Amino acid sequence: MKVLTSEQIRAADQYTIKHEPISSLDLMERASEKFVLKFMQINRENRPVRIFCGVGNNGGDGLAIGRLLKDKGWDVYLYIVGNTRKGSEDFKANLERSGLYAVLNKEIDLPKINDSDIVIDGLFGSGLSRPLDGFYREVVEFLNGHQCTKVSIDIASGLYANQAMPGDAVAFKPDFTLSFQVPKLAFFLPDCHPYVGEWCLLDIGLNQSFIQKQESNIFQSELKDISPLFPVREKFIHKNKAGRLMIAAGSKGKMGAAILCARAAFKSGVGLVNICSPKCGVDILQVTIPEAMVVDGKGANEIHSFPKTEDTILIGPGLGTKPKTIDAFEKLLKTTDKPMVIDADGLNILSKKKSLLKLVPKESILTPHPGEFKRLVGEWKNDFDRLYKLQNFCVKHEFNVVLKGAYSAVCNSTGDVHFNPTGNSGLATAGSGDVLAGIIGALLSQSLKPFDALRLGVYLHGAAGDEAGRSLESPWIQASDIVNFLPKGISSLLNRAI
Ligand SMILES: NC(=O)C1=CN([C@@H]2O[C@H](COP(=O)(O)OP(=O)(O)OC[C@H]3O[C@@H](n4cnc5c(N)ncnc54)[C@H](OP(=O)(O)O)[C@@H]3O)[C@@H](O)[C@H]2O)[C@@H](O)CC1
Ligand SMILES: Nc1ncnc2c1ncn2[C@@H]1O[C@H](COP(=O)(O)OP(=O)(O)O)[C@@H](O)[C@H]1O
Ligand SMILES: [K+]
Structure with missing residues (x-):
């Protein structure tokens, strides 16, 4: 609309x-x-x-x-x-x-x-x-x-x-x-x-x-625009064709971010997930998320090296911003031109070393909350100005960006902004953004266009939060609840769209 x-x-x-x-x-x-x-x-x-x-x-x-x-x-x-x-x-x-x-x-x-x-x-x-x-x-x-x-x-x-x-x-x-x-x-x-x-x-x-x-160039997302974006799963599909995602996430004390992210990806239709983790996270991941494969990111407490991969890349949740991780991120950026999802500390690294922005593949998806966005673009005068900065940033770098919050603003590389109507204030909780990144990563890996993966992912995350709030009869939601209610959110959208 x-x-x-x-x-x-x-x-x-x-x-x-x-x-x-x-x-x-x-x-x-x-x-x-x-x-x-x-x-x-x-x-x-x-x-x-x-x-x-x-x-x-x-x-x-x-x-x-x-x-x-x-x-x-x-x-x-x-x-x-x-x-x-x-x-x-x-x-x-x-x-x-x-x-x-x-x-x-x-x-x-x-x-x-x-x-x-x-x-x-x-x-x-x-x-x-x-x-x-x-x-x-x-x-x-x-x-x-x-x-x-x-x-x-x-x-x-x-x-x-x-x-x-x-x-x-x-x-x-x-x-x-x-x-x-x-x-x-x-x-x-x-x-x-x-x-x-x-x-x-x-x-x-x-x-x-x-x-x-x-x-x-300003819209409100509506179900009728969103529901056709759901990827169709073909009868003879194989996991390798259903979307392969590499999640580069976690550091000592922050492995939960990688877990939430991967769990959300699996509930969002991904075929296969590799998680690149520091050594301290390998056992934790193997025990908590058996569906995922774990790749050694070399560093003891944070990732020092990312594998070269053809998988869709999601980078950032709980990653930390240590110098060796920054260097590894720079190397990774130089090895790929496929749109990736960059969240949390991935964004903070870009803010610390702005020269990396030009290495980020065109059409990549960035998922900042207002604090992360401010670090990327500087102060704004008011929310109208913030929106203008969002549009300029997306056009300048050819990125797709969601500026998160109530009515998350989802902006494409030509500066169109779609405000997302789903979700509730219960989503303002630790780990909620990691779940969102996992959903978007999974959708991008399933060959959706980046902006479609982003719009659908943001809508779905909010819908899962709404289902969780309704079913639990509580205004307070835990990030794991968002993951658990994703299937209900998905079915509610598909059923209502019919
Ligand atoms: N048929 C239709 O078109 C429909 C319209 N609809 C309704 O109409 C509304 C819009 O109506 P509207 O255009 O008459 O404007 P409205 O806001 O009532 O005031 C304008 C007047 O206020 C004045 N003024 C402005 N600022 C001022 C200030 N700070 N301090 C003092 N004065 C000030 C301004 O004066 P001026 O700027 O000319 O000096 C002008 O005289 C719309 O919101 C909806 O409710 C619906 O019924 C649907 C069908
Ligand atoms: N008041 C709110 N109403 C609706 N959704 C919200 C609200 N506050 C936050 N959210 C959503 O919750 C998520 C929070 O993400 P983020 O701030 O990155 O959390 P974290 O860093 O703890 O994982 C975003 O998807 C955002 O849109
Ligand atoms: K009024």
Whole structure:
């Protein structure tokens, strides 16, 4: 699904109005009906609802939503901030259809709000053109000071959809954002989370072919795009053809990373795994993961030499960054031009010795968390800038990179970013990244294109985490749980895709 800018969404509104055709007032009514349906699923109990409306179309939505909720028996209070005479046409039309409302001009007009009330924010939507100031700012600060449930229409007032808020700017802090049709970029970024809360999209029937034609290099991954990427296992396949992976991982005290990685690879369809390990890890690996073969990496406590191999290479988990390991990594890079997976200390080595970046095969997959990414590319100003840096880094080096976290951003070598929707905060646990690397390595070894292996791997890792959370009925997950729930994650995706 494409992520569009506010300008593109406005154009989609206009196109739909002209070509469906539908009046803009009726489109607003449709959007408001969808909002009310979802609102009533989230808030089942009838409570006082206080709707704060600006005088643009977001405020028009607020008025229509208020009327519809009143019709359904809710106790609704409407407040308007701004000059109603200067309101948009559809705002004015809805104002005429509204019953009682109060116009707020100064602090003393602000109503008393109880914790059991629900506040709906319809001050500004995608038409925000400058930071909130004056009385708008006061109203939003006042509302943010209350503990009650807060819901934004389309996007929180004060939050920009596709650019960073200035440092001292203020925006509404909703618990939920019920947004129209397509996601906004801000919804995926950690900096913006306080101004988004939980969010969902409401299909208001904007013209799909127009949306498809819009230029955007930002997407949200969807199951329908992901499920066709699963590799097919042929009837007469042999393990040597099912994907051969060499995992170069582990050092003294960190052999667990290699184990988690290999276990995840086996659950992700790999045919055969060789693990290159320091001497201290050989027995540990042989006992804990009998399916894998172990190759001596020469050093006692860390790897000093990698074997020359035709296997797909996954390097980095628990590897350490000792000088001899760095030298060995450099030699390895000089022996291959096949895309590889580089994780964890593999990335840290690249950060320590940036000259190695140009030796990394084109189309390789890098899997940094934000700390590792910062070491690779330096500081960023905000999350929008971070995304820009991600795209530049991928294009410059022709890499595929997942910047990990909630809504992991998966970027290809031409700078397209796909935000991953699966997963939960339980995945923020030691070893979780090692599991992800194992899944991606296994998929790459099965001849998927690197970007497809990456997108599918990230989606699957999140889906396994979601299955683990659901089945264990716990918000806390152990990395081994992610491995154990991989088959369930896989089957849930395949079954839902049918
Ligand atoms: N039919 C449709 O198109 C549909 C639209 N829909 C809804 O419309 C919403 C977008 O509506 P919108 O474009 O009218 O913009 P909105 O956010 O209400 O405010 C714009 C007004 O605010 C003003 N303004 C801006 N910043 C300001 C500031 N800091 N401080 C003070 N004023 C400021 C700005 O003034 P200006 O920039 O011109 O000076 C302008 O007057 C969208 O989010 C969705 O909810 C849905 O119903 C679906 C169908
Ligand atoms: N809050 C979160 N919500 C969803 N997924 C998360 C969250 N935090 C982390 N993850 C996922 O968990 C994994 C953590 O990887 P990483 O930080 O490398 O862990 P480790 O180094 O401990 O193995 C990544 O796939 C990341 O996307
Ligand atoms: K809003």
